[in-house]
Amino acid sequence: MIWQLDIIILSFVVICGIAAITVRDLLGAAILFGAYSFMMCLLWAEMGAVDVAFTEASVGAGVSTVLFVAAVFRTSRRSKD
Amino acid sequence: MNEIASFIIAKYNYWIYIVLMMIGLYAMIVKNNLVKKIIGMNIFQTAIILFYVSIGTKRGATIPIIYHGHGDGSHAVHATDYINPLPHVLMLTAIVVSVATLGVALAIALKVYRRYNTLEEDEIFTQIRRK
Numbered sequence: 001m002i003w004q005l006d007i008i009i010l011s012f013v014v015i016c017g018i019a020a021i022t023v024r025d026l027l028g029a030a031i032l033f034g035a036y037s038f039m040m041c042l043l044w045a046e047m048g049a050v051d052v053a054f055t056e057a058s059v060g061a062g063v064s065t066v067l068f069v070a071a072v073f074r075t076s077r078r079s080k081d
Numbered sequence: 082m083n084e085i086a087s088f089i090i091a092k093y094n095y096w097i098y099i100v101l102m103m104i105g106l107y108a109m110i111v112k113n114n115l116v117k118k119i120i121g122m123n124i125f126q127t128a129i130i131l132f133y134v135s136i137g138t139k140r141g142a143t144i145p146i147i148y149h150g151h152g153d154g155s156h157a158v159h160a161t162d163y164i165n166p167l168p169h170v171l172m173l174t175a176i177v178v179s180v181a182t183l184g185v186a187l188a189i190a191l192k193v194y195r196r197y198n199t200l201e202e203d204e205i206f207t208q209i210r211r212k
Contacts, residue, residue, distance in 0.1 A: 026117075068187070
């Protein structure tokens with residue numbers, strides 16, 4: 001665990017999380033949530049949890065983003081908040 | 082004062098986990114859009130996974146794969162040289178459960194959209210009250 005890398009990735013995680021819930025376009029929110037999941041994957045690879053890291057990379061950053069994008073295309077992209 | 086500052090700084094992973102958890106809770110309670118609520122639920126789940134993975138880390142330890150695992154003969158394994166893999170295994174299950182709950186939640190949101198033609202919570206409530 002390298003603490004400099006840890007702090008950089010943790011700040012990216014918090015920024016991506018806040019951006020994913022504040023952006024008004026739902027497609028943009030889905031893509032930002034994918035970036036959030038990928039940052040989480042990097043964080044776990046850096047913390048030594050390699051099995052959790054590649055499960056998150058395939059399931060969290062891959063399948064979740066596909067599900068979100070599919071749901072947004074079947075509904076509407078606009079959001080009031 | 083110095084002890085308090087070092088206590089806060091030394092456990093920064095846990096503080097970030099609390100911050101992420103509060104971001105998810107805020108999105109679940111305050112946001113009006115159903116997809117935003119689902120994103121908040123996922124952020125909450127990953128915050129809890131971050132807490133559990135932070136429990137297992139050790140200073141100066143390597144990843145939990147035994148170094149001479151396939152060699153001949155037997156070696157003594159020092160448990161302090163390896164990161165604790167038990168929280169990782171628990172959280173592997175939690176990730177799979179979280180993607181399952183995400184699929185169910187998005188399916189319910191799609192059903193709501195087909196019935197009320199909107200994803201905003203207040204518009205759905207006004208349509209329910211009108212009936």
